[in-house]
Amino acid sequence: MNVAEIFRDQVPGLVRQHSDMAARIGACLQFDFEGEGGGTWSVDLAVPGGSVLDGPAQRPDCVVRMEAAEFLRLSGRPAEEWIAAYLDGRIRVTGNMVVLLKMRKVLAGAFG
Amino acid sequence: MERGEPMGDLQRDEAGIRFHYDLPPEFFATFLDSGMNYSCAYFDEDDEPLEAAARRKLELIARKLRLRPGDRVLDIGCGWGGFLFHAAAEHGASATGITLSPAQADFVRQRAEEHGLSDRVRVELVHALAMPYAPESFDKIVTVGAIEHISDLPKLFTDCARLLTPHGWMLVHGMSRPWPLYQRNRNEPPGAESKFLREQIFPVGELIPFREHIAALEVGGFEVVDVENITDHYTLTLLRWLENLQSREEELFAQGLVDPTRLRAQVAFLAGSAVGFQDDGIRCYQTLCRKISAAIERPPLPLRRDYLERISQ
Numbered sequence: 001m002n003v004a005e006i007f008r009d010q011v012p013g014l015v016r017q018h019s020d021m022a023a024r025i026g027a028c029l030q031f032d033f034e035g036e037g038g039g040t041w042s043v044d045l046a047v048p049g050g051s052v053l054d055g056p057a058q059r060p061d062c063v064v065r066m067e068a069a070e071f072l073r074l075s076g077r078p079a080e081e082w083i084a085a086y087l088d089g090r091i092r093v094t095g096n097m098v099v100l101l102k103m104r105k106v107l108a109g110a111f112g
Numbered sequence: 113m114e115r116g117e118p119m120g121d122l123q124r125d126e127a128g129i130r131f132h133y134d135l136p137p138e139f140f141a142t143f144l145d146s147g148m149n150y151s152c153a154y155f156d157e158d159d160e161p162l163e164a165a166a167r168r169k170l171e172l173i174a175r176k177l178r179l180r181p182g183d184r185v186l187d188i189g190c191g192w193g194g195f196l197f198h199a200a201a202e203h204g205a206s207a208t209g210i211t212l213s214p215a216q217a218d219f220v221r222q223r224a225e226e227h228g229l230s231d232r233v234r235v236e237l238v239h240a241l242a243m244p245y246a247p248e249s250f251d252k253i254v255t256v257g258a259i260e261h262i263s264d265l266p267k268l269f270t271d272c273a274r275l276l277t278p279h280g281w282m283l284v285h286g287m288s289r290p291w292p293l294y295q296r297n298r299n300e301p302p303g304a305e306s307k308f309l310r311e312q313i314f315p316v317g318e319l320i321p322f323r324e325h326i327a328a329l330e331v332g333g334f335e336v337v338d339v340e341n342i343t344d345h346y347t348l349t350l351l352r353w354l355e356n357l358q359s360r361e362e363e364l365f366a367q368g369l370v371d372p373t374r375l376r377a378q379v380a381f382l383a384g385s386a387v388g389f390q391d392d393g394i395r396c397y398q399t400l401c402r403k404i405s406a407a408i409e410r411p412p413l414p415l416r417r418d419y420l421e422r423i424s425q
Contacts (some may be wrong), residue, residue, distance in 0.1 A: 001344065016229065067316045078225065078302070078304065079304035079305070080304045083304055083308050084379075086376060086380065087312070087373050087376050087377060087380075089372065089376070093379070094358070094361075095358075096354070096355075096358075096383075096385050097358065097379060097383035098351070098354065098390075099385055100383075101383055101384055101387045104385060110149065
């Protein structure tokens, strides 16, 4: 599984599965994955039904940056490991972090 | 704060409080209002600036307490003195604050000197469960955002009643956990978020159901006069603090004022707390109460509640 497969094949289904929660969040989160296998993906829950974009959002509310390899390593791992990665700077967050924490519940099925 | 270590040991409490509140005041100043109020403000409108809302909160408390010139006020867990200075400068009160953080106490003393209020603003390093004051030393007591760190509320409020003059007023401003969630958490091992809070933010403290606040007030000897749910004000406050802190995050990294891990933890804590309030996992109440003084005739309260509305304006 690589980053593109997770965002292309799994995340749209999670947005549909959690459509009520997604609508309540109503914000856009952008992921910038660096390094080999990286790229930019955006999960926009501000539009009706939500959408997953292969590329940057026009006006993301929050941007998460990390190495693609780190993301793949953490996927499926317990929350403690994600928190540790954030605290030591392997995950960097700009913009409204509340959006990330809320969207985590929608994306948990793919990220862990 | 979600589920810290059980408390009771005074030294452990002190170490736990110092872990968070002894971070440099300059760090907290980057996201708090100029009065350094580290508890929720009181907003007139959703988009009101934090500064005005923080000041309104102080005035709301002063008016609920019916603060008058010359009143001797005790602030339990006074932080950096936001209410002490308001009570002394705006209402002519003689204000005493207690904290376990030497950094906070130094800050209050210095600010008191700068503002020429050293004669009316006093701060002492005192544990809330070991207050050394004589009976009836105070006319009013306030505690804002501190009971979350105090393990024995019945003892605290019993001591408060002892320290107040007959029918003295007290205002308790504190967070609580909705009962169903509290019960569920008690039956589960601590989750990642609880561990994060205990290790990175508040080593001591716990959010308990609001009914335990009320029960402790009654055990302590207080008549509950009014309860105001200010939960939504806390959400707005946290979003302002978060915005302020995140806007200066890079600058703070460069300055090295605090360890980068602590800085990131603070950002996550503010964001997580905002989500906690929005998801109905945390509530905040202001509880106004009056000491029961059975030997003296009970002064009547206003028959209608609208006097509180006038206070709020």
